[in-house]
Every structure is written in structure tokens, then in C-alpha cells.
Amino acid sequence: MNHIIRFGLYLLSKTPIGSGSDLTNSNIEALITTLNISTQDMEQLLTKGAFNLLRE
Numbered sequence: 001m002n003h004i005i006r007f008g009l010y011l012l013s014k015t016p017i018g019s020g021s022d023l024t025n026s027n028i029e030a031l032i033t034t035l036n037i038s039t040q041d042m043e044q045l046l047t048k049g050a051f052n053l054l055r056e
Contacts, residue, residue: 030046037045 028046028050032042032046034042
């Protein structure tokens with residue numbers, strides 16, 4: 001068991017600092033209720049909005 005912890009710490013020390021953002025989950029969940037817009041249109045609006053936020 002001790003060797004597993006040591007190996008994990010070794011791997012953690014060898015992980016580049018810049019790869020932290022690559023290890024995170026980047027899913028977005030939106031719960032929206034509307035009566036006048038299709039699912040595809042809503043998806044396009046959300047996608048454009050998310051990309052605009054990431055560009056800022």
C-alpha cells in the first residue's frame with residue numbers, strides 16, 4: 001500500500017503545471033424552460049454564448 005502512495009506522489013511531481021486545465025471537466029449543463037424556441041435553436045444560442053464568454 002505504501003508503494004502505491006509513493007508512486008502516486010512521484011507521478012504527481014512529474015505532472016506539468018500547465019496541464020492542470022487539461023485535467024478538468026469542461027461540460028456545461030443548462031436547464032431552461034421555454035415555449036417559443038426549438039431545442040436546436042436553444043442549443044445554438046447557448047453554444048454561441050459560451051464561446052463568447054470564453055473569448056473574453
